[in-house]
Amino acid sequence: MSASTSTRATATSAAHDAATSVAVRLDGVTKRFGTVVAVEDVDLDVLEGEFLTMLGPSGSGKTTMLRMIAGFELPTEGHVLLHGDDVTTWPPFDRDVNTVFQDYALFPHMSVAQNVEYGLKVKRVGKTERKARVDEALAVVRLEGFEARRPTQLSGGQRQRVALARALVNRPSVLLLDEPLAALDRKLREEMQIELKQIQEQVGITFVLVTHDQGEALTMSDRIAVFNEGRVEQVGTPADIYERPATEFVADFVGTSNVLEGRAAQAVLGDPAPVMIRPEKIRLVDPGTALVAGEVGAPGKILAVVYLGSDTRYRVGLDAGGELVVETQNLTTTSTDVLTAEGRRVELIFRREHARAIEKPHDQDPETGRDKDQGGSA
Numbered sequence: 334m335s336a337s338t339s340t341r342a343t344a345t346s347a348a349h350d351a352a353t354s355v356a357v358r359l360d361g362v363t364k365r366f367g368t369v370v371a372v373e374d375v376d377l378d379v380l381e382g383e384f385l386t387m388l389g390p391s392g393s394g395k396t397t398m399l400r401m402i403a404g405f406e407l408p409t410e411g412h413v414l415l416h417g418d419d420v421t422t423w424p425p426f427d428r429d430v431n432t433v434f435q436d437y438a439l440f441p442h443m444s445v446a447q448n449v450e451y452g453l454k455v456k457r458v459g460k461t462e463r464k465a466r467v468d469e470a471l472a473v474v475r476l477e478g479f480e481a482r483r484p485t486q487l488s489g490g491q492r493q494r495v496a497l498a499r500a501l502v503n504r505p506s507v508l509l510l511d512e513p514l515a516a517l518d519r520k521l522r523e524e525m526q527i528e529l530k531q532i533q534e535q536v537g538i539t540f541v542l543v544t545h546d547q548g549e550a551l552t553m554s555d556r557i558a559v560f561n562e563g564r565v566e567q568v569g570t571p572a573d574i575y576e577r578p579a580t581e582f583v584a585d586f587v588g589t590s591n592v593l594e595g596r597a598a599q600a601v602l603g604d605p606a607p608v609m610i611r612p613e614k615i616r617l618v619d620p621g622t623a624l625v626a627g628e629v630g631a632p633g634k635i636l637a638v639v640y641l642g643s644d645t646r647y648r649v650g651l652d653a654g655g656e657l658v659v660e661t662q663n664l665t666t667t668s669t670d671v672l673t674a675e676g677r678r679v680e681l682i683f684r685r686e687h688a689r690a691i692e693k694p695h696d697q698d699p700e701t702g703r704d705k706d707q708g709g710s711a
Contacts, residue, residue, distance in 0.1 A: 354381035355417075356507055356539040357402060362411035364397050371397040373563040374411070379507075379541055384533050386542045386550040389560030390586065396511060398560070399543045403432050403509050416506060431500035435512040437492050439484040439499075445471070446480035449499045456503075470498040473532060490521045497529075501536060508533075510542045514549060526552045547587050551575060559583050575611075580692045584609040591615075591657045593688070600653035601631045608688040612660040616682045617647060624682060631657070631681045638675050645671040649681060657681055 357379035364372040372394040379385045387395040400406040401413055404425035412421045420428050431452075439448050446467050453463045471477055474494035484492055493513060500508055513529075514522045530553040533540045544550055550557045551571045559566045559574060559582075567579040578584035581592060594607035602608065624630050636656065637648040645666070647659045659681060663671065 356381045358414040360412040365409045383555040384540045386554040388550040393560040394563040395560045430507040431505040432509040437496040470502040507539045597655035614687040615659045
């Protein structure tokens with residue numbers, strides 16, 4: 334890390350710490366595997382007691398970043414700090430963190446209680462204290478009465494809770510979760526999202542979750558860091574990330590988005606600069622419908638209709654050029670009704686403030702002033 338970068342990071346750290354407590358600090362962290370850059374110059378603070386999610390597609394660097402916090406990988410450059418201590422080169426067992434893995438890694442020949450207490454036995458915690466802490470951890474994940482069962486006698490959700498209890502029983506200051514819900518079916522995964530957030534609020538420790546599932550991130554997180562090609566594209570609350578995406582990648586990856594730009598944007602909005610509009614923010618009405626103050630209209634024709642049960646997705650070709658996707662709830666319509674809409678002339682109406690300006694991939698980075706296609710991946 335350069336002297337100027339170090340000075341900047343130190344000044345930022347001091348100002349930040351004066352206002353809040355930082356559990357994890359990533360300072361200019363880069364990880365290379367040969368010629369492949371997995372993580373590039375990441376600066377990120379995880380606050381004490383918050384639930385932060387690292388969200389991104391496969392290969393975006395989020396899991397590598399988690400492994401560097403845990404100590405399973407060492408950064409090529411930069412520093413990892415836990416509660417102000419530089420732990421960059423510390424081995425995993427010296428860090429006050431625990432990790433819950435995607436496959437849970439439970440010992441099949443041990444009971445639930447034996448799995449949960451294993452780490453305490455390694456640390457030579459006394460038998461009486463071990464039992465008390467195991468009982469406490471199982472109560473937190475609502476598995477009282479399951480102490481004697483083996484992992485093969487549990488459901489997927491119950492095994493996930495055992496893995497969580499085994500991590501919590503060590504009372505770490507930071508809990509790292511690597512795609513912990515990926516193996517669960519959709520309904521159970523949605524139930525566990527709510528439970529996991531409730532557990533985090535109950536125990537009050539810092540959670541750092543890695544996932545590619547945007548629904549998980551939006552449901553559970555206090556803040557989300559969106560990763561793309563080894564860099565952090567945006568950090569913010571779920572509402573910030575969804576409603577105010579900073580880049581085209583974030584807009585496209587988190588939820589469904591429309592990008593309007595160039596001549597089409599000029600014709601509809603009076604400005605060719607690229608904007609993002611969420612499909613649910615657009616009303617689909619009959620041509621000639623009157624606009625109210627602050628609204629923008631765009632005539633077009635329905636090109637395709639996808640019936641989704643509770644909602645319908647329409648793909649509309651604009652007279653001004655380009656296409657917009659619109660999603661509407663099926664409050665009074667049936668599948669037969671919506672499927673006959675293909676080819677119909679319509680007017681699309683949305684409020685001007687819902688057209689959010691976004692940064693295109695080749696725009697300049699506001700921090701460095703460099704074009705994003707220069708000097709590494711964006």
